[in-house]
Amino acid sequence: xxxxxxxxxxxxxxxxxxxxxxxxxxxxxxxxxxxxxxxxxxxxxxxxxxxxxxxxxxxxxxxxxxxxxxxxxxxxxxxxxxxxxxxxxxxxxxxxxxxxxxxxxxxxxxxxxxxxxxxxxxxxxxxxxxxxxxxxxxxxxxxxxxxxxxxxxxxxxxxxxxxxxxxxxxxxxxxxxxxxxxxxxxxxxxxxxxxxxxxxxxxxxxxxxxxxxxxxxxx
Ligand code: BG6
Ligand code: MG
Numbered sequence: 001x002x003x004x005x006x007x008x009x010x011x012x013x014x015x016x017x018x019x020x021x022x023x024x025x026x027x028x029x030x031x032x033x034x035x036x037x038x039x040x041x042x043x044x045x046x047x048x049x050x051x052x053x054x055x056x057x058x059x060x061x062x063x064x065x066x067x068x069x070x071x072x073x074x075x076x077x078x079x080x081x082x083x084x085x086x087x088x089x090x091x092x093x094x095x096x097x098x099x100x101x102x103x104x105x106x107x108x109x110x111x112x113x114x115x116x117x118x119x120x121x122x123x124x125x126x127x128x129x130x131x132x133x134x135x136x137x138x139x140x141x142x143x144x145x146x147x148x149x150x151x152x153x154x155x156x157x158x159x160x161x162x163x164x165x166x167x168x169x170x171x172x173x174x175x176x177x178x179x180x181x182x183x184x185x186x187x188x189x190x191x192x193x194x195x196x197x198x199x200x201x202x203x204x205x206x207x208x209x210x211x212x213x214x215x216x217x218x219x
Contacts, residue, residue, distance in 0.1 A: 001219065002215065002219045003186070003215055003218040003219045004215060005105075005110055005166065005167060005168045005186070005211075005214065005215075005218075006110065006111060006162045006166040006167060007110060007112070007113060007157065007160045007162050007166065007167040007168075008102075008105055008110055008111070008112055008113075008167065008168045008169075008170065009113045009114070009115045009153050009156045009157070009168070009169050009170070009185070010102075010112070010113070010114055010115070010134075010169075010170045011048070011114075011115060011116055011169070011170060011171045011172060011173065011176050011190075012114055012116040012118060012121050012124060012125070012139075013047070013048075013116065013117075013118055013124075013172075014047055014048075014172035014173065014190070014191070015095070015098070015170050015171065015172050015190050016094060016095060016128075016130070017089070017093050017094055017095065017124060017128060018093060018095065019086065019089075019118075019124065020043060020047065022082055022085040022086055023043065023054075023082060024040065024043040025081070025082075025085055026079070026081045026082040026085065027043065027046070027054060027058060027078060029078075029081055030058070030077060030078045030081075031058050031062070034059075034062060034064060034074075035062065036058055036059075036061055036062030036064070037061075037062075038058060038061075042057070042058070042061070045057065047172060047173035047174075047176075048117055048146075048147045048171070048172075048174070048175040048176040048179075049117065049146065049147075049173075049175060050117050050140060051078070051079065051119065051140070052071070052075065053146055055071060055074060055075055055078070059071075079119075079120075082120070083120070083123075086120070086124060086127065087127075089124065089127045089128060090127065090128065090129070091128050091129045091130070093128065094128055094130070096205060096206065096207045097205060097206035097207035097208065097209060098205075098206040099130060099133075100206070101206045101209050101210070101211075102130075102133050103133070104210060104211050105211060106133065108211055110211065111135055111160050111162070112133055112134055113134055113135060113137070113138065113156040113159065113160065114134045114136070114137045114138065114139065114156070115138050115152040115155075115156050115169065116137075116138070116139045116140065116152070117139070117140050117143075117146055117147055117152065118140050119140035120139075120140075121137060121139035121140070122137055122139065135159075135160075136156055136159040136160070138152050138153075138155040138159075139152075142155065143155065146175075147173065147175040147178065147179035148175045148176075148178035148179045148182055149182065150164075150179045150180070150182045150183025150184075150185070152179065153169050153179060153180060153185055157183075157185070164183050164184040164185040165184055165185070165186070167185050167186065168185065168186045168187075168188055168214065168218065169183075169185045169186065169187050169188065170188050170190055171188070171189060171190065171196075171199070172189070172190045172191045172196075174195065174196065174198070177189055177196055177198050177199045178198065180199075186218050187199045188200065188201055188202070188203060188217070189202035189203070190202075190203055190204075190205065190206075191204070192204075200217070200218065201217040201218065
């Protein structure tokens with residue numbers, strides 16, 4: 001049956017903009033200080049995972065048990081470094097084609113929202129000059145449960161008043177695709193097929209991607 005989306009909900013990091021490298025640098029510096037090895041594979045595992053979830057992963061890897069105050073301090077330190085790194089970000093760091101695709105959606109009357117685990121999402125959208133395109137931004141500040149829990153996307157769909165089945169989620173993280181499927185959304189993976197095999201369809205990026213291609217893929 002032909003499918004027409006009523007809304008598209010985008011993850012931010014790794015879908016709209018490549019911030020994974022800045023998260024990597026921030027966590028690597030912290031892990032180095034703690035004497036815990038931190039690799040690009042670790043960073044891959046942490047895509048879509050909340051700040052506290054990421055710290056817990058690193059501490060567990062190093063077999064470190066810390067009290068809550070220390071954990072809060074470490075997260076603040078990592079985030080301060082991350083903020084220094086993203087300070088100079090601009091629209092030049094947006095993935096190719098993504099803004100054109102979003103503008104096509106908006107022009108066609110499809111609602112557009114953001115569903116991100118990051119507490120810095122609004123800042124990044126501002127720095128990249130695209131905040132005005134998102135009618136609703138649900139981010140790490142507005143959720144209780146992290147992906148793979150569907151809360152972040154359900155809040156977006158609820159804002160629009162649409163059923164998840166009528167909304168498409170774009171995600172680069174395995175946890176994000178699981179969140180979309182757990183919430184009964186249509187799920188498009190952005191990245192590698194072998195990593196995102198649970199998604200209904202996987203695209204390598206947005207260059208040349210159109211609303212009609214999306215509808216064909218999901219019909
Ligand atoms: C996700 C990223 O979008 O946000 C994760 O994929 C990151 O790598 C998480 O840890 C939380 O981000 P922040 O900005 O709140 O520390
Ligand atoms: Mg992501």
